[in-house]
Amino acid sequence: MGAEDDLLVAVHDAHADALYRYVARRTGDGEEARDVVQETLLRAWRHPEVLQRSDDGVRAWLFTTARNLVIDDLRSARRRREYAAESPPEQSRADETQAVLDSWVVADALMSLSPDHRAMVVGAYYGGRSVTELAHEHGVPIGTAKSRLHYGLRALRLALQEKGVTS
Incomplete structure (x- = not known):
């Protein structure tokens, strides 16, 4: 692992739990919160200059990015047209x-x-x-x-x- 990878692991260890709790409160969905945290950390990895900021600067960037991802998802067409359900609304039937x-x-x-x-x-x-x-x-x-x-x-x-x- 390189220095940037070590820095990303350190950022993950320092902020991932708090970031997860923040996103889970905003979405109400643990699976979605994990996905948003993963995408946020992936974006941080793609922008290594973010990792060079102070700890407060990195934290602010992570939370802002996560917030924007949640808002983007809420505004997406998928969210407006798809609804999660425990079970399908109706059972499929054979063609009659x-x-x-x-x-x-x-x-x-x-x-x-x-x-x-x-x-x-x-x-x-x-x-x-x-x-x-x-x-x-x-x-x-x-x-x-x-x-x-x-x-x-x-x-x-x-x-x-x-x-x-x-x-």
């Missing part, structure tokens, strides 16, 4: 575009069914009702409900194939 498009295709295919077939398919698959429940709901025998559901599903499969959906 394909699911939406698929639901449109299915809805369009369902519209091509007869009302009786559509009622059975929608009731069974979207309503979660059994064939017996559907039969009672629509006032038809259970065999008729089964038949409408069977033929409704066949018609739905054909309608989806016509729309380019493969089985």
